[in-house]
Amino acid sequence: MKTIVHVVFHAHLDPVWLWPWTAGIDEALATCRSACERLDANPDAIFTQGEAWVYDVVERTDPGLFARIKAHAEAGRWALTGGWWIQPDCNVPGGRGLQQQIAIGKAYFQSRFGAFPETAFNVDSFGHAATLPELMTEAGQKYYVMMRPQEHEMELPGRVFRWRGYADGPEVLVFRVRGSYNARELDEARYRTCLDDLPAGVGHTMCFAGLGDHGGGPTERLIQQVREARNAYPDLGIRFSSPDRFFAEVEKARDQLPLVVGELQHHAIGCYTVHRPVKLGCRRGEHRLLQAETALANDPAPSQETAPALQKAWQAVCFHQFHDTMGGTCLPSAYRYVDGQLGGVEATVDETVSLALRRLMAGLPDCEHQRVVVWNPSDCAFDDMLEFEPWLGHRVWAEAHRLVDEEGKIVPHQTALPEALSHRPAPGRLAFRLQLDPGELRALYLMPVSGAPPAEPLPSRAGQLEVPGFASVSRVGMTLGGLTFPLPELRLINDPSDTWSHGIDRYAEGGGRASWGEPQLTESGPVFSEFTQSGRIGSSDVLRQIRVHAGQAMVEIRLRVDWNERNRVLKLVLPCAGFAPTTRVDGIPGAHLERALDGTERPLRDWILLANQDDGHLGVLSPEVYAVDATPERVRWTLLRSPQMAWHDPHPGGRLDGRYTDRGEHDFCFRFSTAEITPE
Structure with a gap:
C-alpha cells in the first residue's frame, strides 16, 4: 500500500526580520501575485497561506489581487490555514495576548472568507507553550503544524501525534515538519525524508515546498517536479495537497496516534530574553489594552473613535508578537519601526484611560481637600x-x-x-x-487630622530591615516566615552563543560577582523600609534597593543595571540548597506548568513557586523577567544578554560596526515570599 505524500506549496513570510515591516508588505504582495499567477497557469496546483496580516495588507493595498485570492480560495485551490494574525512567539506573550492573536485573526477570516481555518500553523515559532491546545480548541481549531523544536532538540514519539498541554486538557493533532517549511527543489530524497518517524498505521505525510520571504511560493519547476513524481515510485503517492486535506486523512487514525503531554521545547533559548525592549513593549501593551477596554466599558461618555483605535492597537501588539520580532533577532534598524508602533499603542491607551477617568471623576462630590x-x-x-x-x-x-x-x-x-x-x-x-x-x-x-499620633516606623538601619513576625533582610541573607535564604547574587557569565543561542539548552555555571558599596538607609517608615547599594559587575554599573513591607512575609529586591557588556549573560542567582526544593511550578502564558529541576533554560511568565519535602514554599514574582533555570541547589533568572544583533551561527559575527543588544539602563523587580501562595 502506498504512503501518500501531501506536497504543500507554501511561502513562509517573515514580515520583519532582516528587513523592516515595510519590506514585509512588499514580500507579501509579491508572493501572493506570484502564487496567483502559478495557480492561473496550473489548474491542478494548490497553494497554502496563513496569517491574517498577509491578507489584510493585500486587501488594503491591492484590492484586485485580493479578489483573485478569494476566487482561488472559493475554488478550493488557495488553502487558508493558520488563521492567527501572524506566527507569534509562543513563549513570551501573555495568555490574553495569545487569545487576542487568535481572536483578531479569526474575526478577519470570518469576515472576509466566511470561515476560520481548523488548522493552526506556526512552523517557525521557537517552542510552544502548554496552553496552546486549550487556546486553539476554544477558537475551534483541531489541528496544528509546527517544526521547532526539531528532531535533535526534542524527541517526540512520532511525526504525527496527539498533543495535550495538560493530561486532562483538550487535544489537537500535530504534524511536525521535517527538515524545512521551504524547498527550492523536490526529489525522491526529499519525499522519503518526510516519511521519517511516521507512526504505525499512518499512511500519509506532508512535504513542504516553495520559496519563502522574498521568494514567492511555488515555482513552475517545483510544480512540474510534483507532476513527474506522481507515479514515479511504487511505494509513494505524490499529490498536490494542503494541511486540511492531510489532516482529514490522518483524523481517521487518531486513536492510533501517540499522545504527547506538556510544552514542546526547546529551540533558541536566547530568544526568551534577548532584546528586552520589545518584550517590555508587548507586555505593557497587552496589560494597558486590557485596562483600556475596562475604561471604555465604564466611560460614561465614550468617543465613537475609541473602540476602533483600541482594535488597531491590539493589531499592532499582535503583529509585534511575531516570533522574530518578539524573539529579539531582527535588525537594529527594523526595531526603530517596532518601537514607534508600540509607542503608538501606549499613547492610545493613555488617552483612553485618562479621559475616561476624568469623566468618571466629574461625578464625584465637591470637596475642599x-x-x-x-x-x-x-x-x-x-x-x-x-x-x-x-x-x-x-x-x-x-x-x-x-x-x-x-x-x-x-x-x-x-x-x-x-x-x-x-x-x-x-x-x-x-x-x-x-x-x-x-x-x-x-x-x-x-x-x-487632630490628635493622630504618627505611626511607628518599621525597625530598620543601613543594611538591616525587619518586619517583626514576618520578614527580615540584611546585605547577606533574608528570613521569610521562618525560612532563611542567602541574598540572591548577580552573576556575569561568558556567552559565546549567537543572538538565538542556537545549539545550547543552558548557560554556563559560575561567573563573576558584583562588588557592592556600603548600604544606605534610604526609606524608613510604617509602610515600608529600604536600603540601597550601588555596585559594579563587569563593565556595568548596578544599583539595588531592598525593601520590606509592613504585615507581609516578603522581601522585595529592585535592580537597576546600566548594561555595557559584550557576549555576556547576566543572571540573578538564589542559592537554595538549604531549602532543598523538590518541585517547581512556573508561570507560562495564561497558566502554570510543573517543570523539572534540571537546569534547562526555560521561558518564564511572571513567577515561579518552589516547594520542598517539609511542605515549605517559596514564591518569587518577577514580572519583567522572561527566563529561568533551576536545580535543587539554585535558581537562576536570566536578566540580560549581549550578543550582537541579528547574528546567526555559523556566521562569525564580531563585526566592528555590529550592535550589541540591550545596552543601557534596565530595571527589574523581584518579590520573594513564603506566604500562602497558590498558582492562581
Whole structure:
C-alpha cells in the first residue's frame, strides 16, 4: 500500500526580520501575485497561506489581487490555514495576548472568507507553550503544524501525534515538519525524508515546498517536479495537497496516534530574553489594552473613535508578537519601526484611560481637600503598594496631615523621597497600601487630622530591615516566615552563543560577582523600609534597593543595571540548597506548568513557586523577567544578554560596526515570599 505524500506549496513570510515591516508588505504582495499567477497557469496546483496580516495588507493595498485570492480560495485551490494574525512567539506573550492573536485573526477570516481555518500553523515559532491546545480548541481549531523544536532538540514519539498541554486538557493533532517549511527543489530524497518517524498505521505525510520571504511560493519547476513524481515510485503517492486535506486523512487514525503531554521545547533559548525592549513593549501593551477596554466599558461618555483605535492597537501588539520580532533577532534598524508602533499603542491607551477617568471623576462630590483618586481598570482585584506624588506647591507637609479614606479613617502611609532631584516638594511621594475590587474607583483625601499620633516606623538601619513576625533582610541573607535564604547574587557569565543561542539548552555555571558599596538607609517608615547599594559587575554599573513591607512575609529586591557588556549573560542567582526544593511550578502564558529541576533554560511568565519535602514554599514574582533555570541547589533568572544583533551561527559575527543588544539602563523587580501562595 502506498504512503501518500501531501506536497504543500507554501511561502513562509517573515514580515520583519532582516528587513523592516515595510519590506514585509512588499514580500507579501509579491508572493501572493506570484502564487496567483502559478495557480492561473496550473489548474491542478494548490497553494497554502496563513496569517491574517498577509491578507489584510493585500486587501488594503491591492484590492484586485485580493479578489483573485478569494476566487482561488472559493475554488478550493488557495488553502487558508493558520488563521492567527501572524506566527507569534509562543513563549513570551501573555495568555490574553495569545487569545487576542487568535481572536483578531479569526474575526478577519470570518469576515472576509466566511470561515476560520481548523488548522493552526506556526512552523517557525521557537517552542510552544502548554496552553496552546486549550487556546486553539476554544477558537475551534483541531489541528496544528509546527517544526521547532526539531528532531535533535526534542524527541517526540512520532511525526504525527496527539498533543495535550495538560493530561486532562483538550487535544489537537500535530504534524511536525521535517527538515524545512521551504524547498527550492523536490526529489525522491526529499519525499522519503518526510516519511521519517511516521507512526504505525499512518499512511500519509506532508512535504513542504516553495520559496519563502522574498521568494514567492511555488515555482513552475517545483510544480512540474510534483507532476513527474506522481507515479514515479511504487511505494509513494505524490499529490498536490494542503494541511486540511492531510489532516482529514490522518483524523481517521487518531486513536492510533501517540499522545504527547506538556510544552514542546526547546529551540533558541536566547530568544526568551534577548532584546528586552520589545518584550517590555508587548507586555505593557497587552496589560494597558486590557485596562483600556475596562475604561471604555465604564466611560460614561465614550468617543465613537475609541473602540476602533483600541482594535488597531491590539493589531499592532499582535503583529509585534511575531516570533522574530518578539524573539529579539531582527535588525537594529527594523526595531526603530517596532518601537514607534508600540509607542503608538501606549499613547492610545493613555488617552483612553485618562479621559475616561476624568469623566468618571466629574461625578464625584465637591470637596475642599485635595483628593487622591485611585482607579483599578482591570478584571482582577488589586491589593498592593501605591506610590503617588501630590503637588502641594512648595508648602511644607504639615505634621498633622494624613491620608484618609471616604469614611475619614486614616490610611496607613508614609512620605518617601520624590523622583525629582532639583528640589524636594512636600510631601514628596506618598506610599500606601490599598485594596480595590475589579473596576473600583476610590477617592482618598489629604487633610489635617487632630490628635493622630504618627505611626511607628518599621525597625530598620543601613543594611538591616525587619518586619517583626514576618520578614527580615540584611546585605547577606533574608528570613521569610521562618525560612532563611542567602541574598540572591548577580552573576556575569561568558556567552559565546549567537543572538538565538542556537545549539545550547543552558548557560554556563559560575561567573563573576558584583562588588557592592556600603548600604544606605534610604526609606524608613510604617509602610515600608529600604536600603540601597550601588555596585559594579563587569563593565556595568548596578544599583539595588531592598525593601520590606509592613504585615507581609516578603522581601522585595529592585535592580537597576546600566548594561555595557559584550557576549555576556547576566543572571540573578538564589542559592537554595538549604531549602532543598523538590518541585517547581512556573508561570507560562495564561497558566502554570510543573517543570523539572534540571537546569534547562526555560521561558518564564511572571513567577515561579518552589516547594520542598517539609511542605515549605517559596514564591518569587518577577514580572519583567522572561527566563529561568533551576536545580535543587539554585535558581537562576536570566536578566540580560549581549550578543550582537541579528547574528546567526555559523556566521562569525564580531563585526566592528555590529550592535550589541540591550545596552543601557534596565530595571527589574523581584518579590520573594513564603506566604500562602497558590498558582492562581
